[in-house]
Amino acid sequence: MGCIYQTEENPHFQYVLGLADDALILGQRWGEWLSKGPTLELDIAASNLALDLIGQANLLLEHAAELEGKGHTADDLAYLRDAHDFRNHWLVEQPNDDWGVTTARMLVFSLYQYCRYEALVKSSDAHLADIVAKALKEVSYHRRFAAEWTIRLGQGTEESNQRIQRGFDMLWRFVPELFETVCWEQTLADDGIAVASGTLQDAWEAEVTLILTQANLSVPKGDAHQFGSRHDGHHTEHLGTLLCELQFLQRSYPTASGAVW
Amino acid sequence: MADDWDLYEVFIRSKRGSSHKHVGSVHAVDSRLALESARDLYTRRSEGESLWVVAAKDILASDPLEGDALFGPAADKIYRHPTFYEIPDEVGKM
Numbered sequence: 241m242g243c244i245y246q247t248e249e250n251p252h253f254q255y256v257l258g259l260a261d262d263a264l265i266l267g268q269r270w271g272e273w274l275s276k277g278p279t280l281e282l283d284i285a286a287s288n289l290a291l292d293l294i295g296q297a298n299l300l301l302e303h304a305a306e307l308e309g310k311g312h313t314a315d316d317l318a319y320l321r322d323a324h325d326f327r328n329h330w331l332v333e334q335p336n337d338d339w340g341v342t343t344a345r346m347l348v349f350s351l352y353q354y355c356r357y358e359a360l361v362k363s364s365d366a367h368l369a370d371i372v373a374k375a376l377k378e379v380s381y382h383r384r385f386a387a388e389w390t391i392r393l394g395q396g397t398e399e400s401n402q403r404i405q406r407g408f409d410m411l412w413r414f415v416p417e418l419f420e421t422v423c424w425e426q427t428l429a430d431d432g433i434a435v436a437s438g439t440l441q442d443a444w445e446a447e448v449t450l451i452l453t454q455a456n457l458s459v460p461k462g463d464a465h466q467f468g469s470r471h472d473g474h475h476t477e478h479l480g481t482l483l484c485e486l487q488f489l490q491r492s493y494p495t496a497s498g499a500v501w
Numbered sequence: 502m503a504d505d506w507d508l509y510e511v512f513i514r515s516k517r518g519s520s521h522k523h524v525g526s527v528h529a530v531d532s533r534l535a536l537e538s539a540r541d542l543y544t545r546r547s548e549g550e551s552l553w554v555v556a557a558k559d560i561l562a563s564d565p566l567e568g569d570a571l572f573g574p575a576a577d578k579i580y581r582h583p584t585f586y587e588i589p590d591e592v593g594k595m
Contacts, residue, residue, distance in 0.1 A: 279506070281527050281538040288541050385537060392530055 251424035253307040254327060254471075255434050256368060257317070259356075260300030261328035263375075264318060265479070266349060267293030268486050269336055278339050285385065289346075292378040299371045306367075319490035323480050324473030331414035333479040337407070340393060340400070344407025346386035351447050352418050354379045355440040364432035387451050394455025405457050412460035419444075422471060508557040509535035511542075513549035519594075521553050532556065 270290035277283025301314035308317075331349060336342045357372040357379055393404040421429075421438040428434035452459050469475070506528040512521035524543050529535035535554040544552065563571060575581070 279528060281529065281542060285538065285541040288545065381540075388534060388537060392534065396530075 250308065251428055252365070252433060253304055255425060255428055256300055256304040256307055256365075258327040258470075259360075260297050260304050260317070261326050262332050262349075262353070263293045263300060264297035265326070265328045265482065266332040266345075267291075267297055268482055269332065269342075269345075272336055273342070282339075289382060289385070292375075292382065296371070296375045296378070299374075300368075303367050303371060315490070315495075319487045323475050323483055326473075326475065326479060326483075327470055328475075328479075329414065329417050329470060330476055331411060331418065333476060333482060334411060334414065335478055337410070338403060340403030340405075341407035341410060343386060343389045343393060344404055345411055346382065347390045347451065348408075348411060348415060348418075348448065350379055350383040350386050351444055352440065354383050355444050356435060356437070359435035359440070362432075363434070368433070390451055390457070391455040394452070394457045401456060404455070408452070408457060409460050412462065413465050416465040417470070506530055507535075509539070509554040510557050510560065511535075511539040512553040512555070513543055514551040514553075515549050517550065521551065524548075526557065527554070529554075 267290045270286050270293065273283065273286035274290070275283065277286050297318070298314055301317045305312045305314055305317055329349075331345060334341075334345065354376070357376045360372040361369055361376065363369045363372070390404060393400040395401075419437050419441040421436040425434055426436050429436040429439075449459055507530075508526055509529055509532065510526050511524050513524050514521045527535050527538040527542060529538050532554055535556075536552060539552050539554050543549070
């Protein structure tokens with residue numbers, strides 16, 4: 241995969257911010273299931289997943305804020321940035337749609353996140369390594385949860401099979417972005433801080449193929465996609481509406497003006 | 502959707518050495534997913550370190566109407582209770 245984006249201001253900060261934003265935005269998406277889950281059991285499972293991810297985002301954003309060195313807090317970064325300053329992958333900002341799409345996304349992403357965190361446990365950024373070591377246990381459960389549900393829905397009824405297959409088909413175009421390695425990320429990886437995303441693809445593909453096969457699902461074809469967009473601040477329209485909800489309270493009643501939540 | 506799901510009873514062991522205690526139930530498509538749901542519902546606050554799930558339909562329960570016949574006879578046999586012994590503190594929980 242070619243190397244794009246030659247320069248980036250404070251790449252170390254951008255990298256950790258990217259990890260944080262993925263967790264924050266996906267956590268918010270899981271939070272949207274609250275009170276709407278297919279069953280009581282899954283409703284609580286959804287909020288557990290949301291809390292895990294938002295907890296990770298909190299730690300990562302605190303670290304990012306330190307690396308940025310501009311006096312921001314984790315809350316500032318979460319609640320006061322606009323869409324074009326977010327560095328999450330397009331996959332995580334896509335709407336939940338139905339349980340099939342949500343589950344397909346969780347499988348794709350948690351397998352990816354697991355590979356990424358597993359590599360980052362050895363990061364020379366000791367603070368980052370600590371955060372991901374803790375998060376790895378959570379993500380390890382997330383991928384198990386997603387795999388179990390992918391298999392149940394795939395092997396379930398004709399309708400459940402179609403719905404989960406539709407989820408993978410819809411989201412597959414967001415997969416290549418997960419594995420693009422931008423130049424500054426490669427430099428960070430050479431320094432032992434980051435992991436070059438491209439190196440994770442083979443392990444990820446092997447695992448996802450295994451689970452989809454077991455679930456009687458087909459691995460979607462086609463590679464229509466867009467590279468590098470998030471680093472330029474480009475997102476799909478869905479991030480804006482997600483942030484409206486996420487940031488509403490802080491924007492309307494800023495703590496800076498003395499409001500106490 | 503959950504109408505055709507089975508009911509599973511959930512048991513948790515809070516720490517090594519103690520026994521599993523019944524804590525509640527979950528609905529699930531199979532025992533494996535029942536275990537996942539039980540983890541999500543009942544161990545959120547570090548309640549345990551081991552989980553059992555048992556399909557409720559596999560549990561044979563005593564009939565409440567037979568309560569007298571089954572449990573009544575034990576009521577007047579206080580000599581079966583080891584209350585006449587003092588248990589040393591060192592023994593701990595029995």
